[in-house]
Amino acid sequence: MKNSRTTTVKILMAIGLVGTMVSCKSTFNATEILQVNKNKNAIYQEIITNPVQFTDFITEARKSEGAKKIMMKAHMEQMESGKMKMMMEKNPEMMQKMQSHMQIMMEKNPEMMQKMQSKMLNKMMESEKGREMLMDEIHNNKMMKKQMKTKMMQMMNENPEMMKKMKGKTKGKMKNDEQ
Numbered sequence: 144m145k146n147s148r149t150t151t152v153k154i155l156m157a158i159g160l161v162g163t164m165v166s167c168k169s170t171f172n173a174t175e176i177l178q179v180n181k182n183k184n185a186i187y188q189e190i191i192t193n194p195v196q197f198t199d200f201i202t203e204a205r206k207s208e209g210a211k212k213i214m215m216k217a218h219m220e221q222m223e224s225g226k227m228k229m230m231m232e233k234n235p236e237m238m239q240k241m242q243s244h245m246q247i248m249m250e251k252n253p254e255m256m257q258k259m260q261s262k263m264l265n266k267m268m269e270s271e272k273g274r275e276m277l278m279d280e281i282h283n284n285k286m287m288k289k290q291m292k293t294k295m296m297q298m299m300n301e302n303p304e305m306m307k308k309m310k311g312k313t314k315g316k317m318k319n320d321e322q
Contacts (some may be wrong), residue, residue, distance in 0.1 A: 223262075 149171035176185045190196045204210040221227045249256035267273035281287045299306035 177186070190200050204214060227241075231241060245259075249259060264277070268276045281291050295309075299309060
């Protein structure tokens with residue numbers, strides 16, 4: 144009888160222990176947690192205020208092609224808005240790091256380099272001052288000057304009407320220079 148009581152107690156304790164373990168099992172569902180704005184904001188704040196967690200988060204994001212594209216798009220928007228320029232003016236060390244990082248990225252990715260050059264050229268062409276700076280740069284840089292002359296000759300050969308206009312401008316300029 145005593146033996147059956149201890150066996151019963153042991154069985155009940157085992158059932159209780161298993162029941163406790165099963166009931167304590169945590170089920171974590173990130174999607175459900177992130178649907179509640181308060182939870183989502185708390186998680187975001189925890190990540191961005193903790194440098195180690197933030198670094199881990201960025202490292203994970205860089206592993207995803209979709210996340211990389213989103214980060215690059217946001218970076219480009221920030222650069223174009225002028226916010227980045229203001230931040231860099233306040234922190235020259237950061238500006239230097241950003242420039243060297245951009246240089247390395249463009250050397251690794253010629254397509255990105257071409258896009259950046261194209262955007263910069265378009266930005267410069269939007270303003271009179273930008274166009275003047277570009278023309279000064281072209282005239283002061285022998286290689287750029289040679290490339291521009293070659294391109295202009297090619298364009299004039301393809302477009303005889305443009306050639307006539309340019310010759311007329313050149314003759315007019317020569318007459319003005321003689322006076």
